[in-house]
Amino acid sequence: MANLKTTSKALISRSVNNPQKYCTVCKYQLSPKDLFCPGCGPPSLPDEDPDEGLSIGQTALRIALILLLFMIIVVYKFDMDLRSYLPGFQSTENLPVGKPAEDAKVVYLVAVPQANVRASGSPDAKIIFILEKGATVVVLQQGLRWWQVQFGGRIGWISSDLLMPKVE
Numbered sequence: 027m028a029n030l031k032t033t034s035k036a037l038i039s040r041s042v043n044n045p046q047k048y049c050t051v052c053k054y055q056l057s058p059k060d061l062f063c064p065g066c067g068p069p070s071l072p073d074e075d076p077d078e079g080l081s082i083g084q085t086a087l088r089i090a091l092i093l094l095l096f097m098i099i100v101v102y103k104f105d106m107d108l109r110s111y112l113p114g115f116q117s118t119e120n121l122p123v124g125k126p127a128e129d130a131k132v133v134y135l136v137a138v139p140q141a142n143v144r145a146s147g148s149p150d151a152k153i154i155f156i157l158e159k160g161a162t163v164v165v166l167q168q169g170l171r172w173w174q175v176q177f178g179g180r181i182g183w184i185s186s187d188l189l190m191p192k193v194e
Contacts, residue, residue, distance in 0.1 A: 105149060107170045134175070134189040136161045141189075143182035147172025154182045163189070 047056040049063035062068045080088070100106070136157045144151035147169050157163070157177060163184070167174035172183045 105171055131194045132165075133162050133192050133194055134165055134173075135192050136163070136188060137190040138188050141184055143175065143177070143180075143184050144172075145182065147174070147183040149185075151183065155180060157184075162192070165189075 047058070047060070048054065049056060049066055051066050052063060054063050054065050056063060136159050139159050141157045141161075142153045143155050143157060145154055155177075161177060163175040163177045165173050165175055166181065168186070171186055173186050173189070175182060175184050175189075
């Protein structure tokens with residue numbers, strides 16, 4: 027019995043000091059001197075990943091997306107109305123229907139509950155005064171999205187989206 031304990035202790039110490047190695051592919055038991063499995067042979071090097079870069083199509087697509095993003099930022103930042111640049115897409119939303127009579131005058135009404143009139147044609151400009159819904163203004167100058175208006179002797183700029191035409 028003492029001999030069995032000694033033998034098992036020797037096996038345990040040998041396995042701790044020198045653990046057995048096996049091939050990960052074929053599970054062949056390797057000797058401590060083996061660097062690779064004699065049955066499988068040396069490991070092959072991984073295929074080289076050639077750094078070819080992007081194809082012309084991929085490059086063109088990425089450039090187009092960057093330009094589109096840039097254009098969207100510019101349109102948003104400068105509050106531009108792209109409909110005026112596209113043929114066939116001119117906005118007729120704020121134009122009177124038909125041709126007014128010779129003695130008729132086109133004025134514009136405020137179409138929203140309250141409209142800010144600003145010092146310049148920009149959403150960041152200082153608010154000069156506020157107009158209530160139905161207030162009649164005279165348009166002095168029309169820009170792309172901002173119109174210069176006169177109301178009660180006061181002059182300022184208002185977004186054209188807030189006005190609707192009326193023939194007097």
